[in-house]
Amino acid sequence: MNSFNLDSLVRENVKVLKPYSSARDEFEDFDTADMVFLDANENPFNNGVNRYPDPQQASVKSILAKQNKVNPNQMLLGNGSDEVLDLIFRAFCEPKVDNVITLPPTYGMYGVLANINAVENREILLSTDFQPQIEKIFGAIDDNTKMIFLCSPNNPTGNSFSEESVTILLEHFNGLIVIDEAYIDFSEKESWLRKLEQYPNLIITQTLSKAYGLAGIRLGICYASAEIISVLNKIKPPYNVNELSQNRALERLDNTKAIASEIKSIIEQRSALLKVLLHVKYVEKIYPTEANFILIKVDDANKRYDELIAKGIVIRNRTTQPLCDNCLRLTIGTEEENKKLIDALNPTGF
Numbered sequence: 001m002n003s004f005n006l007d008s009l010v011r012e013n014v015k016v017l018k019p020y021s022s023a024r025d026e027f028e029d030f031d032t033a034d035m036v037f038l039d040a041n042e043n044p045f046n047n048g049v050n051r052y053p054d055p056q057q058a059s060v061k062s063i064l065a066k067q068n069k070v071n072p073n074q075m076l077l078g079n080g081s082d083e084v085l086d087l088i089f090r091a092f093c094e095p096k097v098d099n100v101i102t103l104p105p106t107y108g109m110y111g112v113l114a115n116i117n118a119v120e121n122r123e124i125l126l127s128t129d130f131q132p133q134i135e136k137i138f139g140a141i142d143d144n145t146k147m148i149f150l151c152s153p154n155n156p157t158g159n160s161f162s163e164e165s166v167t168i169l170l171e172h173f174n175g176l177i178v179i180d181e182a183y184i185d186f187s188e189k190e191s192w193l194r195k196l197e198q199y200p201n202l203i204i205t206q207t208l209s210k211a212y213g214l215a216g217i218r219l220g221i222c223y224a225s226a227e228i229i230s231v232l233n234k235i236k237p238p239y240n241v242n243e244l245s246q247n248r249a250l251e252r253l254d255n256t257k258a259i260a261s262e263i264k265s266i267i268e269q270r271s272a273l274l275k276v277l278l279h280v281k282y283v284e285k286i287y288p289t290e291a292n293f294i295l296i297k298v299d300d301a302n303k304r305y306d307e308l309i310a311k312g313i314v315i316r317n318r319t320t321q322p323l324c325d326n327c328l329r330l331t332i333g334t335e336e337e338n339k340k341l342i343d344a345l346n347p348t349g350f
Contacts, residue, residue, distance in 0.1 A: 002174045004201045006227055009092050009146055009175060014235060022238040024055050053243040060246055063253045064221065068193055073226040076233060079240050081182065081207045081220030082109055087232050088178060088203065088222070089117040092146050100147040101140055103132055105156055105321040107180060110149045119146075125322055130157040130287070132165045141173065148173060151180040153187050156318045156329045158289030160189050170199045176228075178203045185211030185263055186270075187290035193223055200225050210292060211263050214252055217245040266292050270332045273342070280345050284326075293331045301326040311344040 007015075023040035043050045061072040078084035093100065095118035102110045104123050114121035122140045127133050137148065148169060152161040170177050181204055184191050192204050204223040209215035219241060222232065252259070270289065277286050277296060282304060285297035298304045301319035305328060308315055316329040330341065 002170075002172055002201065004174055006200065006225075006231075010231055011090075011092065011094055014091050014231065017234050019234040020238055022052070022055050024052055025238070049243050051243070052239050053241065053246055055238045055240075057241050057246055060219075060241075060249050060253070063250065067253070067256075068191075068223070070193065070196065070223060071226070074196065074223055074229055076222040076224075076229050076236065077241050078220045078222065078236070079245075080209070080218040081180070081205050082113070083240060084205050084220045084222045084232075085109060085178070085180075086113050086116070087236055088147070088176070089113050089119060091231050091235055092176060093117060093119040094144075095119060098144045098146045099142070100149065101137060101145060102149045103137075103151075103154075105130075105154075105318070105324050106149070106151045107155045107182075110151075123322075126154075126157070128323065130154060130159050130323070132161055132169070134165055134168055137169070138172070141175075145173075145175055147176045147178055149178050149180065151182070153181075153183040153290040155183065155291065156293070156295055156316070156321060156324065156327070158183075158287055158291045158293060158295050160187055160290050163189075166192070170195075170202060173201070176201050176203055178205065180205050182207045182210055183291035186267060186292050189290065196223060196225070200227075203228060208249060208252070211266075212252055212259055213262060214249065217248050219245050219249050265335070266332050269335060269338050270294065273330070273332065273338055276342050276345070293329050295324070295327055295329050297325075297327050299326065301328055304328060308341075308344055313341055313344045 027039060037051070040052055042052065057077045060077060061075050064075060065072045076084065078087065099120035099122050100114055101122045101124055103126050105126065111121045124133060124136050124140055150161055150166060153159060154161070179192050179202070181191055184206065192202065196202060196204065202224065206221045208217065208219045270292070273294060274286060277283050277294070282299045283296050284299060287295040289295065295318065301317050305315065305317040318324045318327045318329050332338065333341065
């Protein structure tokens with residue numbers, strides 16, 4: 001087991017930072033119906049959004065905590081997962097000193113955020129079956145390696161990483177393991193949330209953008225120990241999740257049947273599309289998927305991408321990504337959208 005020490009990872013300036021205290025942070029009282037608020041220099045005329053939002057998003061966290069069996073103090077909400085990831089960089093990585101490890105092909109924002117924060121990004125390619133190469137990862141680690149990013153299920157490949165590989169990293173790396181579970185709701189595998197108490201160096205990010213259908217409100221979730229969340233709360237903007245997003249999230253999270261129905265439909269449509277792809281002549285390989293998309297290898301990705309665009313179908317050309325030569329990524333749509341995609345893939349039939 002590793003000798004994880006959170007204090008040794010936190011940037012020195014963050015350790016001594018006194019966080020900004022907003023008006024809503026200083027006054028915490030749930031019985032506010034008869035209160036007159038003259039503390040935050042707000043416009044007093046009620047229009048539904050004239051007041052600042054709850055800086056800690058207590059109502060949203062309460063629902064998510066119950067659904068995921070965690071404590072609200074183990075959660076941080078952000079303006080999309082990208083803000084959450086950026087906060088993690090800013091809390092734990094010293095610019096021009098520290099480094100992180102990412103595993104291409106993977107979500108591109110890890111590398112972008114590393115560059116923005118002047119942190120070296122050490123890229124260790126996945127294996128040909130899109131699994132972490134453990135020996136090479138440990139060979140790239142040094143005293144300034146603060147984090148390893150794992151996207152599982154992975155984007156753009158669609159597969160999950162083996163539990164054995166992730167466990168080895170969690171137990172033998174003294175830094176933070178960040179597992180991005182944006183697509184976990186489409187997988188049969190359990191979330192790593194079940195191991196949150198077991199591993200103090202584990203950070204899990206999730207989102208309401210995919211399975212919950214709320215990409216437009218930009219709400220990302222970070223799950224970690226209360227100690228890690230406390231560090232992140234010191235540097236997060238005071239009102240980073242707006243009132244409209246919080247209200248929309250509450251409405252959606254209360255409709256669990258609709259969410260489950262949509263996830264079921266996406267998985268069914270994924271299965272149907274996988275069967276069709278077996279008969280498309282120019283599809284050379286179909287990669288296993290546990291996400292709401294399918295990665296396929298074709299004879300000529302640029303040509304097939306242009307053909308689909310001409311037929312009104314927009315997909316993602318991933319041929320420039322490592323290990324993804326001539327690969328296209330197809331997001332699972334509605335039954336009607338998938339029918340249009342299938343017609344465009346092979347309009348002459350099988």
